[in-house]
Amino acid sequence: MLYEDYDIIIIGGGPAGLAAAIATGRRKTLLVEREERLGGILKQCIHDGFGLLRFGERLSGPEYAHRFITELGKTAVKVKLQTFVSKIERTAEGGFRLLLTNRDGMESVTAKAVILATGCRERTARQAAIHGARPAGVLTAGAAQYYVNIMGQLPGKRCVILGSGDIGLIMARRLTLEGTDVLGVFEAKQTPSGLSRNIVQCLNDFNIPLHVSKTVTRVFGDARVEAVETASVDRDMRPIAGTEETIACDCLILSVGLIPENELAESLGVSLNPATKGPFVDQHSMTMLPGLFSCGNALHVNDLVDYVSESGEEAGKTAAAFVLHPSAYSRSFVDIFPHFFPTADILCVTPQCIDLNHLDEKTALFFRVREERGKTTVSIRREPPAESGADGEEVFRKTYRRLRPPEMEKITLDLRCLQEGEKVTISIL
Numbered sequence: 001m002l003y004e005d006y007d008i009i010i011i012g013g014g015p016a017g018l019a020a021a022i023a024t025g026r027r028k029t030l031l032v033e034r035e036e037r038l039g040g041i042l043k044q045c046i047h048d049g050f051g052l053l054r055f056g057e058r059l060s061g062p063e064y065a066h067r068f069i070t071e072l073g074k075t076a077v078k079v080k081l082q083t084f085v086s087k088i089e090r091t092a093e094g095g096f097r098l099l100l101t102n103r104d105g106m107e108s109v110t111a112k113a114v115i116l117a118t119g120c121r122e123r124t125a126r127q128a129a130i131h132g133a134r135p136a137g138v139l140t141a142g143a144a145q146y147y148v149n150i151m152g153q154l155p156g157k158r159c160v161i162l163g164s165g166d167i168g169l170i171m172a173r174r175l176t177l178e179g180t181d182v183l184g185v186f187e188a189k190q191t192p193s194g195l196s197r198n199i200v201q202c203l204n205d206f207n208i209p210l211h212v213s214k215t216v217t218r219v220f221g222d223a224r225v226e227a228v229e230t231a232s233v234d235r236d237m238r239p240i241a242g243t244e245e246t247i248a249c250d251c252l253i254l255s256v257g258l259i260p261e262n263e264l265a266e267s268l269g270v271s272l273n274p275a276t277k278g279p280f281v282d283q284h285s286m287t288m289l290p291g292l293f294s295c296g297n298a299l300h301v302n303d304l305v306d307y308v309s310e311s312g313e314e315a316g317k318t319a320a321a322f323v324l325h326p327s328a329y330s331r332s333f334v335d336i337f338p339h340f341f342p343t344a345d346i347l348c349v350t351p352q353c354i355d356l357n358h359l360d361e362k363t364a365l366f367f368r369v370r371e372e373r374g375k376t377t378v379s380i381r382r383e384p385p386a387e388s389g390a391d392g393e394e395v396f397r398k399t400y401r402r403l404r405p406p407e408m409e410k411i412t413l414d415l416r417c418l419q420e421g422e423k424v425t426i427s428i429l
C-alpha cells in the first residue's frame with residue numbers, strides 16, 4: 001500500500017472540485033476523481049447556457065469545464081483519475097485519512113483539510129413509487145443524457161418523461177432533435193420544477209406537452225417498456241382513481257429530483273440538513289467539523305453552475321488558510337433561521353450559520369422559496385438575544401417580482417455588524 005501526505009484533498013473533479021482545487025493556491029493539494037476525465041456531469045451537458053454569470057457567455061458544459069481544467073493545468077495540484085475514495089476517517093492529530101482505490105491498488109493518504117465536491121445523484125423509479133416490472137427502457141434523465149450525448153445512442157423512439165426538472169426538460173428537447181417522439185412531460189406538482197427558460201426553450205418551442213398534477217403510476221412490458229399508465233393526482237400528490245390513461249411508448253425517462261451525495265460526510269458523523277440534504281456549513285463552506293468542507297451539488301442542489309464554482313472557490317480559499325494553523329482556526333457562530341426544517345415560506349437557506357471570526361466585507365446567502373410566489377418582499381434581520389431587551393435591525397430588504405422554488409436566489413450583504421449571541425432571520429413579509 002502507498003502512503004502520501006497532503007495539505008488538502010478534494011474529492012470530486014466536477015466544476016465544484018475544479019474551482020476548489022484552483023483556489024487552494026500553493027498548498028500541497030490532491031484532486032481525486034473516480035471517472036477517467038475531469039469535468040463531472042458537465043461532460044455530458046452539451047447544450048449551452050453555462051457560465052452566463054461568471055463569463056457573460058453562453059457556454060456548453062464541456063466548454064465551461066475546459067476553462068477550469070486549463071487553469072488547473074497551470075497549478076501544482078496533483079490529479080488522480082479513475083480513483084475512488086472508499087473510506088474517510090479522522091486521524092489522531094485532527095486531520096483526515098482517506099483510502100483510495102484505483103488500478104494500482106489501494107493507497108492511504110492523509111490531509112489537514114478535505115473538500116467534498118462529490119455532486120449529487122438522481123432519484124430513481126423506486127424512489128418515485130412506480131408500480132410494475134422493470135423492463136428495459138426505464139432510465140433517469142442523466143442516464144439518457146449519457147446515452148445520447150456520450151455514447152451516441154437513442155434510449156427509445158416514443159418516450160414519456162416523468163418530472164419537469166431541468167435535466168428532464170433538456171432531454172425532452174435533445175431527444176426531439178435526435179428524432180424521438182417525446183409524448184409529454186408529466187409533473188405531479190401543480191407547477192413545473194424546472195427553470196422558466198427551460199420550459200420555454202425546451203418544451204414550448206418544440207410543442208412538447210406539459211401535464212401538471214399528473215404522474216406515472218405503472219409501467220407495462222416485460223423485456224422492454226410497452227406502455228405507461230398516467231393518472232391525475234390530488235393536492236397531496238395521491239393518484240385519483242378513475243383518471244388513469246394508458247400511453248403506448250418504449251421509454252420512460254425520470255427527472256424526479258437530485259440528492260446530494262454525502263455518504264463520506266455521514267461516515268465522519270457529519271449530520272445532514274434535512275432541508276438541503278447537505279452538511280450544515282458556515283459562509284466559507286466549512287462544515288461543523290473543522291477542516292471538512294462541502295461545496296457544489298454535494299452541499300445543496302444548484303440550478304446554476306456559476307454558483308457551484310463559487311462555492312468551490314470559497315471552500316478552496318478557506319481550506320488554504322485553515323491548513324496553515326488548523327488548531328488556531330477558531331470559529332464563533334451566529335445561526336441563520338430558518339436553517340433546519342423548511343418553513344411555510346422558505347424551503348432552505350445556505351449557509352446555516354455565520355462564523356464571526358472570519359467575516360468578509362460581503363457574505364453570500366442562498367435561499368429557495370417553498371412555493372411559487374408573485375411579488376414578494378424578503379427581509380433579513382439581525383436579532384439580539386431575547387433577554388437583552390434590545391430591538392433587532394433589518395439588514396436587507398428586497399421586493400422580488402416573482403420567486404420560484406427551482407430558482408435559487410442569491411443575496412450578498414455586509415454582516416460585519418453581527419455580534420455574538422445574536423441570530424439572523426430571513427423571512428417573507
Ligand SMILES: Cc1cc2nc3c(=O)[nH]c(=O)nc-3n(C[C@H](O)[C@H](O)[C@H](O)COP(=O)(O)OP(=O)(O)OC[C@H]3O[C@@H](n4cnc5c(N)ncnc54)[C@H](O)[C@@H]3O)c2cc1C
Nearest residue numbers: 012014015016033034040041045084085118119142296297
Ligand atoms: C445527471 C445530471 C445532469 C445534469 N445536467 C445539467 C444540465 O444539463 N444543466 C445544468 O445547468 N445543470 C445540470 N446538472 C446540474 C449539475 O450537476 C451542476 O450544475 C454541476 O455539474 C454540479 O457540479 P459538482 O461539481 O457539484 O458535481 P458533479 O458535476 O456531479 O461532479 C462530482 C464529481 O465527483 C466525483 N465523485 C463523486 N464521489 C466520488 C468519490 N467517492 N471518489 C471520487 N470521485 C467522486 C464524480 O465522479 C463527479 O465527477 C445536472 C446534474 C446531474 C446529476
